[in-house]
Amino acid sequence: MATEAQVAAPLEVRLEPGAEGVIRLVAVAPITLNLSLSPADIRQEGRLYKVTLRGTQKNLPADATCRVLVTAKSLGEPRQSEIGAVPMKINGGSCTVDVEIDTFASGLFGEADAQLSVVPDFPFATPHAVSGPLKFNNPLDVTGASPGKVLLGKLLKLKPVLSRKFEKARLKLSVFHGGAIESGKLSDSLAWSIFEWTMEEDDTQEWRVGCAESGGEYLLTYLEKHQDEYSFDLLLEVVQETEGQEVCYLVWDRPKAVSFPKPKLTSFEVSSGSVLAKMENVDPGFRLPLELTLWQYGLHELDSVVRTLLMNPISRPALAEASSSEYFWELLMPTLGMSQVQLFALLRIPKTLSGTDTYVPVSAVMDYDASRFLTFDDDQLWLEPPPKKGSKQPKQKKTPKDLATAIASQELKDTPSRAPHFGSVSTGVRDNQLLVSIKLVGDGGYWKAAEPVFSLYDEAGQTELMKLTVKPAERNPRYLEALIPLEEPNLLGKKVRIRGQVTKPGANLWDELVAAPPAFSVSYEGVPRLSELTARFVDLTDATSYMLVRCQARHVPNGKKGSTLGFRLYEHFSGLKEPVLLSRVPFRYDVALGAGGQCDSQGRLVARITDQEVVRKLRGHGKFELEACVLDKENKVLSTEVHSTFKTLGESPRKIEGTMVWGSKVSAEFRKKVLVICDLLKIQPDDLMACMAFETGETFSASKQNNAGGQAYGLIQFTPSGTEGLGKTVDELKVMTEIAQLDYVYKYMDRCIKAKGPLKTRSDIYMAILCPDAVGKPETYTCYSAASSPRAYEKNKGLDLAKKGYITKADATVPVDKAYTAGQLSRL
Incomplete structure (x- = not known):
C-alpha cells in the first residue's frame, strides 16, 4: 500500500497525440530499514575505515544494493560524501552492509564524528539514518594559518599537524587573493604562495602576510587592486599519489582567513642630514623597503636674462626601511652655477617588490594624502615642463594617483624639470648589425631644435670614420637607434669611439635659453667576444626553482652562417683532470634559434635551466663549470675566433668510487x-x-x-x-x-x-x-x-x-x- 505522502504527489504520464505506447503500473511494497553502527564493527586500516552496519529490513530483494552517505564535521566544516553500489546482505528480516570509507575522499580529518545514512537502490527509497556515529581521530591541519585581521608583513609561523596515518601523503597550503573561494573562481586563480609538508619534511614554515618570496626577495601580492583593505583565502589539501597520478583532497578552505588594512604614508621630509618617512599599518617586525633618492632643485642662471628651472639627482637610489623610517645621506654641496638651491627627496616603490621592469604607482602599495605631496609619474621625471602662468588647474591635480610612480618629500612652488642632456648609451646586436641606443633626457621639442648628430671616431677620438644614421625607437621615441653592419671595415676588429653632440647649441627650452648638453664619447671594441657570464637561482612560489644564465655578446652576430650562441654545463669530479660535459641539460633560451639561442637587442644571451633534477644537482654538493660559446662547426664567426667564457659553480667536486671488471x-x-x-x-x-x-x-x-x-x-x-x-x-x-x-x-x-x-x-x-x-x-x-x-x-x-x-x-x-x-x- 502506498504511503499517504506518495498518494499526495501523483505521477502524471503524457503521450503525444498520435503516439502509441503501453503503460504498466507496478505496485511496490513499502520498505523499512533500521541499521546501527557499534564501535566493535569499526576497523581502521591505513586511510580506510572498514565498517559493518547491522539491523533489520522489510521488503528489500535479496540482491539489493545501496548508497552510503557520509556526513562529517571535519575540522568544523560540514562535508558530505557518497559511496555507491554497496551490496546489502539480506537474510530474512536481518540486514548487514559492509562498506569501506576513504578518509581522504570523505574528509575525515581532525577529531570528530561522522553520521552515516543508507539509501537502498529501490523505488521511492529515502535515506535511512544509521544509529551510532563513526568516531574518527585523524590529526591533519596547519596551525597559525588563520590569524584574522593583522598588519602588512605580519610573520605567520605555519606548523603542520600530520598523523602517521598519512605517512605517504603531502600536506599543501595555498594562498589566494581574497574572494576567489566565494566567487567560485578558485580553479582559475593563481596561488601566490604554496607551502608543502611531508612526514620527512615537517619543519615550521614562515609566511609574511601580503608577500611572496622569490629569489630571496619579497614580492608584494596585493598590487592588482586598489582597496582600503586586502584579504587572502587559504586552501588546505592533502595530496596522495595513486597509480602514478597525484590526487588532491580538500581538508578545508577558509575565505578571507587573513586580512590587513592598506599601509598609509603619514609624513616624508628632508631634515638636517637625513630623510624621514613614516608609515602606518605596517607590522613592526616587517622592514618594508622603499627607494629614496636625494634631488637638487633650483634656478640655473647663465646670465642676467636666461633663467631655467632645473632638477637633478645627487644620490643614487637607496633602500630605506619604512618601519624604522629613517635613512641618512652625506649631503653634497650644491653644484656651481646653481642658486636658490633646494633639496628634496623622491620616494619610489622598488621594482623588486612588484617583480616588474618598471616602477608601479605608489598608491598601489600605500595610501597617502595627495594634497600633502608632490606626485610624479615616469614621464614627468624626464620631460615635465614648468606650469604656465595663469593655468586654471595645476598639473598635479590632473595626475591620477594611480599614475604617480614617485612622490616628493614636500610641496614645491613650481614643478621642476630635468636638464636636457644625453642619457645612457648602450650597444647590442640586431640582425647581424651593431645596435647603438642613445637616450635623450629632456623635452622632445628641445632636442628637435638642438639637432643632435652622432658619429664613429677612431680610438683616439680625433678622426671621424663615419656618420651614423639614427631614428627613434619604435617602442620608446626617447631612444635614438643607429644600426651598423658588423662587417663594416671601420668597425670590425677595431677599437672605436661613438660620439654625440648638438649642432644648435643655442636652442631654447620652453622659450628660454638653456645650457647646451655636453657632448659624449664612449669607447667600443669591434672584436667579437663573450663576457660577463652570470648564473643565479630563482625561487618560485610553488617550491620549485630554476637557474637563470646570462652572458653579454659583443659584436657576435645572431645566427650568421649557421652559428648559434649557447651555454654548456660541465661537472668536475674528484680524480679527473678535465670536467665532463653534461649533455642532457636542456637550456631554454629567451630568444631561441636551433639548439642554441640569439642575443636580445642589448646583446644579452639569456637562458634558463628549468629541469628540476638538474637544478637540484646544481644546488647540492658538487663543482660545475658553465660555458658560454658559439655553437657552430668551425667555432668561428666572421673569420675571427670567438673564445668561450666560463664560470665556476660550487666548490667541492663529487667523488665517485668503485671497482669494475677489467x-x-x-x-x-x-x-x-x-x-x-x-x-x-x-x-x-x-x-x-x-x-x-x-x-x-x-x-x-x-x-x-x-x-x-x-x-x-x-x-x-x-x-x-x-x-x-x-x-x-x-x-x-x-x-x-x-x-x-x-x-x-x-x-x-x-x-x-x-x-x-x-x-x-x-x-x-x-x-x-x-x-x-x-x-x-x-x-x-x-x-x-x-x-x-x-x-x-x-x-x-x-x-x-x-x-x-x-x-x-x-x-x-x-x-x-x-x-x-x-x-x-x-x-x-
Missing part, C-alpha cells in the same frame, strides 16, 4: 672516468667495460680497428654513420687518447638513451653499439636475419653460433657476457 687492464684515470660517465648515464660500469673489452679484443685501445678490417675503430668501434652528430669523424676519434675518446662514448650512449630510452641491462648497452633498434626489446628480438637484412647479417654472422640464419639480442650478447665473466679475474 679494471687492472686500464689506467686509474680511465677507471675513474668510466665510473663518472656510467653515473651520468645511470648504467653499470661492469657492463660498459664488458662491451668495450669485447669490441677492442680486450685491448681497450682508442685506435683498435675492426677485426674484419672494416671502417670501425676504438672503444665501441665507432663507424662513419655512427659518429654523425657527435662533432668528430672516425679519423679524428681513432687518433685520440683513450681518456679523451671516453667523452664520445658518453655522448654516443647518451644520444641513444634520448632516442631509445634507458639502458637497463647489459644487452641493452651492447645493443646501443650493435643494433640500437633492439634497445628495450625482449632478448628474443631479431637483430639481423639472412632473409630480411642479408648484408648486416653477413657482417655479424659470427654471432649466430647455432647457424639459425638470424641473430637475436640474446645471441649478440653472448660474447659480451663471456667478456664480463673473464674480466672478473682483472677486477680492480
Whole structure:
C-alpha cells in the first residue's frame, strides 16, 4: 500500500497525440530499514575505515544494493560524501552492509564524528539514518594559518599537524587573493604562495602576510587592486599519489582567513642630514623597503636674462626601511652655477617588490594624502615642463594617483624639470648589425631644435670614420637607434669611439635659453667576444626553482652562417683532470634559434635551466663549470675566433668510487672516468667495460680497428654513420687518447638513451653499439636475419653460433657476457 505522502504527489504520464505506447503500473511494497553502527564493527586500516552496519529490513530483494552517505564535521566544516553500489546482505528480516570509507575522499580529518545514512537502490527509497556515529581521530591541519585581521608583513609561523596515518601523503597550503573561494573562481586563480609538508619534511614554515618570496626577495601580492583593505583565502589539501597520478583532497578552505588594512604614508621630509618617512599599518617586525633618492632643485642662471628651472639627482637610489623610517645621506654641496638651491627627496616603490621592469604607482602599495605631496609619474621625471602662468588647474591635480610612480618629500612652488642632456648609451646586436641606443633626457621639442648628430671616431677620438644614421625607437621615441653592419671595415676588429653632440647649441627650452648638453664619447671594441657570464637561482612560489644564465655578446652576430650562441654545463669530479660535459641539460633560451639561442637587442644571451633534477644537482654538493660559446662547426664567426667564457659553480667536486671488471687492464684515470660517465648515464660500469673489452679484443685501445678490417675503430668501434652528430669523424676519434675518446662514448650512449630510452641491462648497452633498434626489446628480438637484412647479417654472422640464419639480442650478447665473466679475474 502506498504511503499517504506518495498518494499526495501523483505521477502524471503524457503521450503525444498520435503516439502509441503501453503503460504498466507496478505496485511496490513499502520498505523499512533500521541499521546501527557499534564501535566493535569499526576497523581502521591505513586511510580506510572498514565498517559493518547491522539491523533489520522489510521488503528489500535479496540482491539489493545501496548508497552510503557520509556526513562529517571535519575540522568544523560540514562535508558530505557518497559511496555507491554497496551490496546489502539480506537474510530474512536481518540486514548487514559492509562498506569501506576513504578518509581522504570523505574528509575525515581532525577529531570528530561522522553520521552515516543508507539509501537502498529501490523505488521511492529515502535515506535511512544509521544509529551510532563513526568516531574518527585523524590529526591533519596547519596551525597559525588563520590569524584574522593583522598588519602588512605580519610573520605567520605555519606548523603542520600530520598523523602517521598519512605517512605517504603531502600536506599543501595555498594562498589566494581574497574572494576567489566565494566567487567560485578558485580553479582559475593563481596561488601566490604554496607551502608543502611531508612526514620527512615537517619543519615550521614562515609566511609574511601580503608577500611572496622569490629569489630571496619579497614580492608584494596585493598590487592588482586598489582597496582600503586586502584579504587572502587559504586552501588546505592533502595530496596522495595513486597509480602514478597525484590526487588532491580538500581538508578545508577558509575565505578571507587573513586580512590587513592598506599601509598609509603619514609624513616624508628632508631634515638636517637625513630623510624621514613614516608609515602606518605596517607590522613592526616587517622592514618594508622603499627607494629614496636625494634631488637638487633650483634656478640655473647663465646670465642676467636666461633663467631655467632645473632638477637633478645627487644620490643614487637607496633602500630605506619604512618601519624604522629613517635613512641618512652625506649631503653634497650644491653644484656651481646653481642658486636658490633646494633639496628634496623622491620616494619610489622598488621594482623588486612588484617583480616588474618598471616602477608601479605608489598608491598601489600605500595610501597617502595627495594634497600633502608632490606626485610624479615616469614621464614627468624626464620631460615635465614648468606650469604656465595663469593655468586654471595645476598639473598635479590632473595626475591620477594611480599614475604617480614617485612622490616628493614636500610641496614645491613650481614643478621642476630635468636638464636636457644625453642619457645612457648602450650597444647590442640586431640582425647581424651593431645596435647603438642613445637616450635623450629632456623635452622632445628641445632636442628637435638642438639637432643632435652622432658619429664613429677612431680610438683616439680625433678622426671621424663615419656618420651614423639614427631614428627613434619604435617602442620608446626617447631612444635614438643607429644600426651598423658588423662587417663594416671601420668597425670590425677595431677599437672605436661613438660620439654625440648638438649642432644648435643655442636652442631654447620652453622659450628660454638653456645650457647646451655636453657632448659624449664612449669607447667600443669591434672584436667579437663573450663576457660577463652570470648564473643565479630563482625561487618560485610553488617550491620549485630554476637557474637563470646570462652572458653579454659583443659584436657576435645572431645566427650568421649557421652559428648559434649557447651555454654548456660541465661537472668536475674528484680524480679527473678535465670536467665532463653534461649533455642532457636542456637550456631554454629567451630568444631561441636551433639548439642554441640569439642575443636580445642589448646583446644579452639569456637562458634558463628549468629541469628540476638538474637544478637540484646544481644546488647540492658538487663543482660545475658553465660555458658560454658559439655553437657552430668551425667555432668561428666572421673569420675571427670567438673564445668561450666560463664560470665556476660550487666548490667541492663529487667523488665517485668503485671497482669494475677489467679494471687492472686500464689506467686509474680511465677507471675513474668510466665510473663518472656510467653515473651520468645511470648504467653499470661492469657492463660498459664488458662491451668495450669485447669490441677492442680486450685491448681497450682508442685506435683498435675492426677485426674484419672494416671502417670501425676504438672503444665501441665507432663507424662513419655512427659518429654523425657527435662533432668528430672516425679519423679524428681513432687518433685520440683513450681518456679523451671516453667523452664520445658518453655522448654516443647518451644520444641513444634520448632516442631509445634507458639502458637497463647489459644487452641493452651492447645493443646501443650493435643494433640500437633492439634497445628495450625482449632478448628474443631479431637483430639481423639472412632473409630480411642479408648484408648486416653477413657482417655479424659470427654471432649466430647455432647457424639459425638470424641473430637475436640474446645471441649478440653472448660474447659480451663471456667478456664480463673473464674480466672478473682483472677486477680492480
